[in-house]
Amino acid sequence: MIGVLVVEDMEVVRAGLVALLDGELGIEVMAQAGGEAEALGVIESAVPDVALLDIDGPGLDGLALAKEFASRAPACRTIALTALDRPGRLRQALDAGASGYVLKSVSGQQLARAVRKVATGVRAVEPRRLADTPWECTPLTLREAEALRLAAGGATAQEIAGDLYLGVGTIRNRLSAAVGKLNARGLVDAILIAERQGWI
DSSP: OEEEEEEOSSHHHHHHHHHHHHTSTTEEEEEEESSHHHHHHHHHHOOOSEEEEESSOTTOOHHHHHHHHHHHOTTSEEEEEESOOOTTHHHHHHHTTOSEEEETTSOHHHHHHHHHHHHTTOOEEESGGGGGSOTTOOOSOHHHHHHHHHHHTTOOHHHHHHHHTOOHHHHHHHHHHHHHHTTOSSHHHHHHHHHHHTOO
16 A cells, blocks of 8 residues: 655645545555645654655745655655646756656546556656656756746845845846846846746
8 A cells, every 4th residue: 555645735635636546546645734844744753655745835835845855754755746837847846856746737547657656666757748848958057047036036136145145246147147048038038938947
């Protein structure tokens, strides 16, 4: 029996996932959580075989949680659950330690298949066509992406510089480099392109 932890901040969606997985042969939802603290509390007492993590919820940082799981409970394999079909998002999930990546639009059968594959140590990407997308091809460096991500949140160059303990000129150079590499018309356009591609 594969023990699963479902982590989803929306209660209705979480209940649907639990009902769907509990109806599958050989899969049992052993716990569910609506937030990071609750999820980490579960793995303190019992380590599930697979954790299904929503990585897009407004009240949940699933990528950060995947990293925590990888360090605290390496025996628990994680699947990133997302509504965003974007190149780059898959890379972020895998870099965070996820063993699987599943769109919320997949069928129950596809989700169960991903859980079974991940439980046996095999990487699972559903739908399968996502595995062939060019998710590694970001032209941005990590530092440029970081500056662009903070700018996307509304921070000014001065505020970003303060947050990162860097000079304002350095931040402006990184943002300018990002705009140039993305062939954008300006900073707002660069943010939109990077978000659309899943690079920030």
